[in-house]
Amino acid sequence: MSTPVKMNVLSGFRDSHVGRLLRENFRAQMPLYIIAIIAMVMVAATTSLTAWIMKDIVDSMTNPDDRMRVFLVAGAVALIFFLKGVASYVQTVALTRAGNRIVAVQQRRLYAKLLRQGAAFYNTNESSSLLMRLTQSAQSARAIIDILVTGFVRDMLTLVGLVAVMIYQQPTLSVVSLLVGPLALLGVRLILRKVRAIMEQELASLAEIFKVVQETSAGIMVVKAFSLEEKMAGRMNAAVGQVEKRANAIARLEAVTSPLMDTLSGFAIAGVVALSAVSLFGESPTSAGQLMSFVTALLMAYEPAKRLSRMRVSIEASMVGVKMMYDLLDAPETLTEAEMPVDLPAGPGRVEFSAVRFAYARNKPALRDISIVCEAGKTTALVGPSGGGKSTILNLVLRLYDPQTGTVAIDGVDLKTVSFATLRERISFVGQGTFLFSASIIDNIRLSRPDATEEQVVEAARAANAHEFIKELPQGYQTQVGENGAFLSGGQKQRLAIARAILKDSPILLLDEATSALDATSEGLVQEALHRLTRGRTTIVIAHRLSTVLEADRICVVNEGRVVEQGTTEELLAKGGMFRRLYDQQFRAVG
Numbered sequence: 001m002s003t004p005v006k007m008n009v010l011s012g013f014r015d016s017h018v019g020r021l022l023r024e025n026f027r028a029q030m031p032l033y034i035i036a037i038i039a040m041v042m043v044a045a046t047t048s049l050t051a052w053i054m055k056d057i058v059d060s061m062t063n064p065d066d067r068m069r070v071f072l073v074a075g076a077v078a079l080i081f082f083l084k085g086v087a088s089y090v091q092t093v094a095l096t097r098a099g100n101r102i103v104a105v106q107q108r109r110l111y112a113k114l115l116r117q118g119a120a121f122y123n124t125n126e127s128s129s130l131l132m133r134l135t136q137s138a139q140s141a142r143a144i145i146d147i148l149v150t151g152f153v154r155d156m157l158t159l160v161g162l163v164a165v166m167i168y169q170q171p172t173l174s175v176v177s178l179l180v181g182p183l184a185l186l187g188v189r190l191i192l193r194k195v196r197a198i199m200e201q202e203l204a205s206l207a208e209i210f211k212v213v214q215e216t217s218a219g220i221m222v223v224k225a226f227s228l229e230e231k232m233a234g235r236m237n238a239a240v241g242q243v244e245k246r247a248n249a250i251a252r253l254e255a256v257t258s259p260l261m262d263t264l265s266g267f268a269i270a271g272v273v274a275l276s277a278v279s280l281f282g283e284s285p286t287s288a289g290q291l292m293s294f295v296t297a298l299l300m301a302y303e304p305a306k307r308l309s310r311m312r313v314s315i316e317a318s319m320v321g322v323k324m325m326y327d328l329l330d331a332p333e334t335l336t337e338a339e340m341p342v343d344l345p346a347g348p349g350r351v352e353f354s355a356v357r358f359a360y361a362r363n364k365p366a367l368r369d370i371s372i373v374c375e376a377g378k379t380t381a382l383v384g385p386s387g388g389g390k391s392t393i394l395n396l397v398l399r400l401y402d403p404q405t406g407t408v409a410i411d412g413v414d415l416k417t418v419s420f421a422t423l424r425e426r427i428s429f430v431g432q433g434t435f436l437f438s439a440s441i442i443d444n445i446r447l448s449r450p451d452a453t454e455e456q457v458v459e460a461a462r463a464a465n466a467h468e469f470i471k472e473l474p475q476g477y478q479t480q481v482g483e484n485g486a487f488l489s490g491g492q493k494q495r496l497a498i499a500r501a502i503l504k505d506s507p508i509l510l511l512d513e514a515t516s517a518l519d520a521t522s523e524g525l526v527q528e529a530l531h532r533l534t535r536g537r538t539t540i541v542i543a544h545r546l547s548t549v550l551e552a553d554r555i556c557v558v559n560e561g562r563v564v565e566q567g568t569t570e571e572l573l574a575k576g577g578m579f580r581r582l583y584d585q586q587f588r589a590v591g
Contacts, residue, residue: 017322018315021141022148028105029098033149036094040154042087046080048161051297053077055169055289095149099142106138110328118335119400120361128211133324140321143314151311155304162301169294208239335402341419344426347411348376349507349538351397356406358392366392367403368561374554376411376507379539381549383582384558390542393558394510397540399423410508428501430530432513434493436485441470442477444485444496448504457503463532464499465525466492491526498529509534511541546586555579 026033053076060066060073114121114130166174212235216223223232351374359365366389374380382390395401396408399415407414415423428448436444445457452460457477461467469492473479485493494514501509514530527548534541543549550569557565557572557579565577572579 017319017326018144018148020326021144021322025102025105025141025145026149029101032094032098032101036091036098036149037153039087039091039094040150041157043084043091043154044157044161046084046087047158047300048165048297049080050084051162051165051293051300053080053293054296055293058289058292091154095146099146102142102145103138106141106325107134110134110138110325113329113331116333116336117331118333119395120334121331124361126207126211128214129207130328131210131214132207133328137321137325137328140318141325143318144322147311147314147318151308155307155311158304159301159308162297162304165297166294166301169290169297173294209236209243212236212239335399337420338417342413342417344410344413344418344422347507349426350374350376350411351380351508351538351540352409352412353393353396354407354409356396356403356408358396358401358403360401365561367396369406370561370563372556372563372566374538374540376538377536378553379534379541379549379551381552381555382540382542382558383544383546383549383555383579384564386544388558389561390558391512394429394512394540394542397508397510398427398429426506427508427510428504428506429510430494430497430501430512430514434485434490434497436481436488436493436496438481438483440475440478440480441473441496444481445499445503448500452503457499460499460503461496463502464495464529466495466499466529469495494526495529498526498533502529502533507537509537509539511539511543513542513544546583557582 053073056069056073057077060070063069111134114134163174212232216232223229351372353370353372356367356370357365358367370389370393372380372393382393384390392401396403397410397415399408399418399420402416407416409415410418410423410426437447442454442457445460446452449456454477458467461470461477470477470479479487481487481493481496485496488496498514511530511534514526541549541552549555553568554566555569555572556563557577559578565572565575565579567575573583
């Protein structure tokens with residue numbers, strides 16, 4: 001899933017993803033990070049001053065008669081801790097605001113990238129994986145920048161300041177205590193080898209959790225009908241168990257740095273205490289204040305040193321999410337607009353396929369040298385066995401895909417040269433699986449024309465035979481439809497989709513089995529609305545029920561990616577070919 005990343009305290013900057021992350025985000029949030037860095041410098045300075053002033057505290061307390069010095073030291077201590085508190089507050093607020101902004105920016109970028117992708121991209125990428133990338137990757141980006149900024153500014157400066165205090169107060173004892181560092185780095189290096197593999201597996205398990213929840217929500221009827229609750233629970237339990245197991249493993253790896261540092265620091269402090277009683281290399285005797293200042297600096301240095309030792313583990317854990325984010329952002333777009341797109345000129349709406357050949361990824365050709373002319377203002381019906389390529393023809397008209405060879409043109413203009421905006425303005429689509437957003441009825445109808453007035457929406461609903469049932473709903477046009485229209489029947493959803501197409505008033509209309517799943521009453525209402533909608537428009541309609549397209553101006557029989565017959569109903573019946581056989585099969589009972 002990802003390539004190994006060499007990571008030491010500084011090599012993260014050399015890593016392409018970390019360097020890019022800093023260039024794109026750190027610079028964009030520079031004002032906030034400058035404020036946070038200034039505050040961190042103050043935190044580091046006041047922390048070092050806390051250890052430094054311990055000498056004066058002890059010395060002044062051993063000589064209480066010098067009251068002026070005592071008061072000055074007391075005031076200095078109060079000022080140091082006040083400044084440290086203010087700086088800590090400013091640092092936290094600035095870092096949080098910068099981090100939240102980074103998450104928001106990255107999530108917008110990721111979603112914008114998803115919107116630019118063509119339909120082929122979604123055929124090969126599961127929605128659960130995309131959802132996981134959108135939510136987790138942006139958080140990983142924020143985490144890495146926060147770790148780097150706090151580690152290299154606050155913790156590093158604090159550690160340097162405290163070590164300077166130690167060396168100034170006790171040079172020899174400082175050398176002894178600093179021997180801990182190389183040993184700690186060696187232990188952390190051994191931990192890093194396991195972190196990335198575990199994180200990759202954990203993110204895969206998180207994607208499985210998203211997938212199970214989405215499938216349960218979308219397919220709850222199937223789950224209930226076939227008693228799949230136990231099977232779905234088993235999948236969820238397995239995925240959750242894997243996430244729990246790997247999260248525990250990561251926690252163990254991150255936590256092991258603490259006992260490692262505790263043990264090494266304990267030996268260092270014990271050695272310092274023992275050696276403090278011995279005069280080494282002829283050093284002058286140490287005062288109580290100097291020793292207290294040294295020990296305080298040593299003890300306070302423990303926390304930033306521990307955070308720095310864990311920094312590499314935390315960065316390594318977050319790198320997997322950052323790589324996934326950039327893999328998505330850098331993924332080639334499966335369908336792109338022309339560099340200099342042209343607006344589709346106003347015209348009658350003639351649609352023409354010329355020697356079009358198309359295949360979905362890794363599949364056999366769905367269309368084989370298709371040549372069709374759908375005359376402007378007339379209805380062209382596509383009929384034939386399932387899987388023959390009828391829906392693919394509509395997909396190419398919508399330019400959800402591009403043909404491998406041949407051209408699809410509207411009014412003589414190749415769709416590959418046309419801007420997406422003007423192409424979609426000219427086309428309305430009503431499919432079998434009507435999709436409604438989780439919003440009100442009026443908002444769903446108005447999607448095709450956001451500037452439409454309420455009167456225009458009601459007029460479109462009347463034309464679609466939807467106004468009557470809408471009036472009977474609790475809040476009328478303001479009624480919420482639920483997720484994908486869960487509160488509406490199939491016929492009601494279909495009539496809303498037709499109202500949406502009527503409101504758009506586009507010259508080209510695509511209908512994909514718009515009545516196949518409806519009962520007789522609903523189908524009658526929908527068919528009546530469709531007759532109003534198709535009048536005077538270039539209409540391409542897919543239908544398995546031949547009764548719905550017998551009055552079409554032209555019928556094309558599509559089978560195995562080819563147009564095997566085309567003509568009027570009378571012409572095709574007279575030929576006695578595939579259309580005749582389909583006609584006889586469907587009308588045998590009536591005949």
